[in-house]
Amino acid sequence: MNRITAGRRHPLARYAVLLLALALIGGVYTVALTVSSSSQADAAIASGRADDVAEGKKLFEQSCASCHGLNAEGTAQGPTLIGVGAASVDFQVSSGRMPLANPGAQAPRKPPPPWVAKTKRPDGTYEAVDQLAAYIQSLGGGPAIPDKDQVDPAMGDKAKGGELFRANCIQCHNFVGSGGALTQGKYAPPLHEATPTQIYEAMVTGPQAMPVFNDSIITPQQKKDMIAYIVGVRNEPNPGGAGLGRIGPVTEGLVAWVVGLSLLSLAAIWITAKRRQAK
Numbered sequence: 115m116n117r118i119t120a121g122r123r124h125p126l127a128r129y130a131v132l133l134l135a136l137a138l139i140g141g142v143y144t145v146a147l148t149v150s151s152s153s154q155a156d157a158a159i160a161s162g163r164a165d166d167v168a169e170g171k172k173l174f175e176q177s178c179a180s181c182h183g184l185n186a187e188g189t190a191q192g193p194t195l196i197g198v199g200a201a202s203v204d205f206q207v208s209s210g211r212m213p214l215a216n217p218g219a220q221a222p223r224k225p226p227p228p229w230v231a232k233t234k235r236p237d238g239t240y241e242a243v244d245q246l247a248a249y250i251q252s253l254g255g256g257p258a259i260p261d262k263d264q265v266d267p268a269m270g271d272k273a274k275g276g277e278l279f280r281a282n283c284i285q286c287h288n289f290v291g292s293g294g295a296l297t298q299g300k301y302a303p304p305l306h307e308a309t310p311t312q313i314y315e316a317m318v319t320g321p322q323a324m325p326v327f328n329d330s331i332i333t334p335q336q337k338k339d340m341i342a343y344i345v346g347v348r349n350e351p352n353p354g355g356a357g358l359g360r361i362g363p364v365t366e367g368l369v370a371w372v373v374g375l376s377l378l379s380l381a382a383i384w385i386t387a388k389r390r391q392a393k
Contacts, residue, residue, distance in 0.1 A: 170249030173242055177213055177229065186253055191217075198319070199256020200247035205315035207243045209308070219299030220322055223307065238309070257318045264334060265310035270342030278332065278340050286324075290347045296323055306348060310341045 175184065181192030188194030192214075195203070206212040210224035225231065226240065233241035247259060263269065280289065288294050291305030300323045305313065314337055320326035332340070 166245045166248040167252050168249075170245035170247070173229070173246050174249055177227070178246075181214070186250065195250050195253070197254040197256050198250065200251040200259045201257035201315040202319040202321070203247040203250045204243055204259050205312050205319060205321060207246060208240060209312055211321075220301060223303055257315070260311060260314045260318075264338070265314045265341055266338070267310055267342040267345040270335075270338035270340070272339070272342045272346045274336070275339030275341065275343030276347075278336055279343050282327070282332070283340075290350075291344050305344050308344075310345060313341050313344055 174182075174186070178186075178192075178195075181189060182195050183189050183192075186195040206221070207230060208226060210226045211221035213227060214221050215224075226243075230240050230242045233243075235241065244259075250256075251258065279287075279291075283291075286294055286296065286302035287305060288302075293302045293304035295301050302323070308316070316324060317327040317332065317337055317340075318329075327337075
């Protein structure tokens with residue numbers, strides 16, 4: 115007993131206990147994470163069709179593996195896709211941002227590639243994107259593609275959505291979602307062409323320079339409200355006449371400056387010419 119008591123009082127005993135506790139916590143967390151990822155992958159496969167995952171793997175190997183690795187582990191040209199979820203794949207591929215044609219500060223929105231466009235359904239979704247998303251989801255979970263009820267603008271409150279949008283988004287996207295410039299060549303894209311599903315997916319995945327707004331920051335109902343505002347503001351009239359891109363006081367000031375100075379110059383020339391004719 116004396117030796118055990120003396121060991122407990124040793125100066126290094128507290129550090130040994132701390133290291134043991136950290137190792138135990140790390141081991142439990144690793145096991146829990148592995149079980150969770152496995153269950154998420156099984157759920158992803160069960161919620162869809164097994165052949166979707168198989169077809170998605172073929173599409174990935176043909177069009178994505180050169181940058182993201184054969185097992186989506188990532189390379190020097192592209193990040194890992196394990197754990198990004200189906201929502202991220204749907205957002206990036208359906209908006210044409212991926213596959214990336216030319217490396218740059220930011221992937222621009224463009225028409226989807228031919229191998230995606232040929233599988234377009236009447237409702238505007240793409241079978242190839244769903245298959246690719248199912249495969250990536252099966253690798254490690256992540257945010258799933260939202261249901262139609264989750265992104266229905268009719269189920270949101272535009273007034274509340276406008277308040278949330280002005281509090282969280284106008285710094286980058288402008289009051290009406292016209293977009294704006296950021297640092298280092300990046301920019302907040304305009305939201306006029308984004309579908310309700312893509313808007314939701316951008317909030318939960320945080321593509322490129324955008325932060326992630328998960329359900330603990332902005333609730334699902336608040337996301338519906340924001341979608342209702344973004345979609346609704348597209349049809350709002352321009353009380354002043356021409357919208358000028360709805361970028362704000364920058365273009366309005368430029369037009370006022372150029373047009374105003376031009377009119378003043380023409381007026382001065384006309385007055386001077388009249389005076390000369392009178393003399």
